[in-house]
Amino acid sequence: MAVEENKQLQNELHKALLEAAKSAKSIGYNPTKFNQMIANEGGYTVAKKLIHRTSTGFEKLWELNRLDLSTESVILQKKFKPLFTKEELETAKTRLSEFGYEVEDISFDLPSLQPSGREREFNDYEDYLKAKVIFEHIVNGLKHRELDEVVLGLDKQKSKGYQSMGILHYLGMKADYKGIFEGKELKEVIEILREQGKGYEDSVCLLTILDDSELINTINSDLEAEEVEEGHGIEGNVKYYYGKRYERDSKNRRLAIKKHGTKCFACEFNFEEVYGKRGKDFIEVHHIKPLSTLEEAVEINPETDLVPLCANCHRMIHRKKDEVLSVEELKEIIGQHRH
Numbered sequence: 409m410a411v412e413e414n415k416q417l418q419n420e421l422h423k424a425l426l427e428a429a430k431s432a433k434s435i436g437y438n439p440t441k442f443n444q445m446i447a448n449e450g451g452y453t454v455a456k457k458l459i460h461r462t463s464t465g466f467e468k469l470w471e472l473n474r475l476d477l478s479t480e481s482v483i484l485q486k487k488f489k490p491l492f493t494k495e496e497l498e499t500a501k502t503r504l505s506e507f508g509y510e511v512e513d514i515s516f517d518l519p520s521l522q523p524s525g526r527e528r529e530f531n532d533y534e535d536y537l538k539a540k541v542i543f544e545h546i547v548n549g550l551k552h553r554e555l556d557e558v559v560l561g562l563d564k565q566k567s568k569g570y571q572s573m574g575i576l577h578y579l580g581m582k583a584d585y586k587g588i589f590e591g592k593e594l595k596e597v598i599e600i601l602r603e604q605g606k607g608y609e610d611s612v613c614l615l616t617i618l619d620d621s622e623l624i625n626t627i628n629s630d631l632e633a634e635e636v637e638e639g640h641g642i643e644g645n646v647k648y649y650y651g652k653r654y655e656r657d658s659k660n661r662r663l664a665i666k667k668h669g670t671k672c673f674a675c676e677f678n679f680e681e682v683y684g685k686r687g688k689d690f691i692e693v694h695h696i697k698p699l700s701t702l703e704e705a706v707e708i709n710p711e712t713d714l715v716p717l718c719a720n721c722h723r724m725i726h727r728k729k730d731e732v733l734s735v736e737e738l739k740e741i742i743g744q745h746r747h
Contacts, residue, residue, distance in 0.1 A: 414491070421488050422451030428477045432465075435472055439465045452491065455483050459496050462503060475509040484511050486599065518588070518600075521580030521607045529574025533560065534709070536663060539614040541572050542579070547597060549587030552576075579611050594619055617666065661693045663710035672718040674725075674738045679718070691716040694725065694735070 425446060429439050442465050445454045458466075458479045469478050480500035483492055492500075501511055530538065540559045544550040552569025556562040560571055576585070589597045598615050601608040670691040671678045679687030694717040715735060717725070724741075725733045733741075 417488065417491055418450070418452040421455065421483070421491060422446065424482050424485070424488070425451040425455065425479060428479075428482055432469060432472075432474065432477050435474060437465070437468050437472060439468075441465075455479050456492075456496070459483070459492070459499055466503070466507075470507050470509075475504060475507060478504070480504050481509070481511070486603075489603075518604060519582070519584040522577075522582050523580040523607075524574075524577040526574060526578060529571050530578040532571070533575065535614055536617055538575050539617045541575050542581070542611055542614060543594065543597075543618060545572070545576055546581065546585050546587070547589045547592060547594075549590060551586070580607060581611075617663075660710045660714060664693050664714040665689065665691065665716060667711045668714075668716050670716055672721055673715045673735050674717055674721040675742055677718040677720075692719055692722045693717070694722055696735070 426443070429443055429446070432439055442454075442463075463479075466475075466478050466480070469475050475481055480503055482488065484497060484500055484504075489497060504511055533541075537560060541555050544555055544559055545552075550558065552573040553564040553567070554569075555572035556567040556569050557564040560567075562571060576582075589600070592600075594615065598612055598619060601612050601615070670680070670689060672691065673694075679690045681687075693714050696713055696715060717735070721738060721742075725735070725738055
């Protein structure tokens with residue numbers, strides 16, 4: 409950990425300990441001596457000392473059934489763990505457990521990664537599918553052939569699981585990773601892998617794509633609002649329907665927003681900056697290819713085929729059906745008339 413980062417974390421620990429002491433006072437225990445120690449020595453130094461002995465304050469908090477306010481409980485918070493050794497954390501956890509206060513496991517040992525170095529299968533699939541392969545394998549315990557069929561949509565008899573296996577092996581996840589996180593939530597898996605550090609960066613980045621519950625709910629709400637506004641249907645010919653459908657597809661819109669953000673590509677308008685909470689995560693998504701070319705369903709790449717546009721810019725691009733502008737053309741128009 410960098411020196412500056414370590415210092416900042418120590419300051420946060422200091423504040424957290426003072427806040428815990430303040431909360432303790434509100435329930436009838438005033439830790440005067442503890443506060444004096446904090447003021448004289450600093451929270452980090454005091455925490456290091458108290459780890460090695462059961463203090464009077466700890467016992468008092470136990471009597472009040474509020475060991476969540478103890479120094480031991482504070483230092484076991486995930487963000488403060490880097491400040492302490494594994495032995496110190498184990499000591500704090502053991503003391504809490506002995507007094508009947510259970511905390512989550514502070515460590516999670518994983519098998520060593522064994523990256524294959526073979527990129528072909530890994531590069532053949534979009535990030536969303538790779539993330540699903542990882543999650544379904546390490547959490548739900550799906551086998552390679554099952555992953556090829558359920559996630560990648562392949563004939564498992566023909567693929568024999570080699571595609572999913574290639575993705576996982578490139579990341580270093582061999583057979584001993586199958587179902588290793590059984591029963592755990594996605595956020596918890598991401599946090600554990602992030603804490604492991606080097607070697608898990610790609611896996612964390614991919615799994616984060618799946619952690620979109622809030623964004624998904626927002627997008628679905630926006631789509632429902634658009635359907636109500638337009639009478640539960642899309643007018644126009646089939647070509648227009650295809651284009652509009654792909655722009656509104658929940659998955660495509662979500663991935664486009666995650667990749668490009670919610671600032672308009674043309675005028676840089678941001679709904680949240682103007683409308684606050686009501687505008688959070690809102691933007692329309694524009695199909696770069698002219699809608700007239702979409703005569704049949706095609707596979708959409710949210711990274712290269714879709715861009716975020718505000719409602720005004722989106723309408724201006726499509727205003728003349730025989731003269732659909734490119735985003736760059738619209739940006740030039742905006743530049744010429746913006747003062």
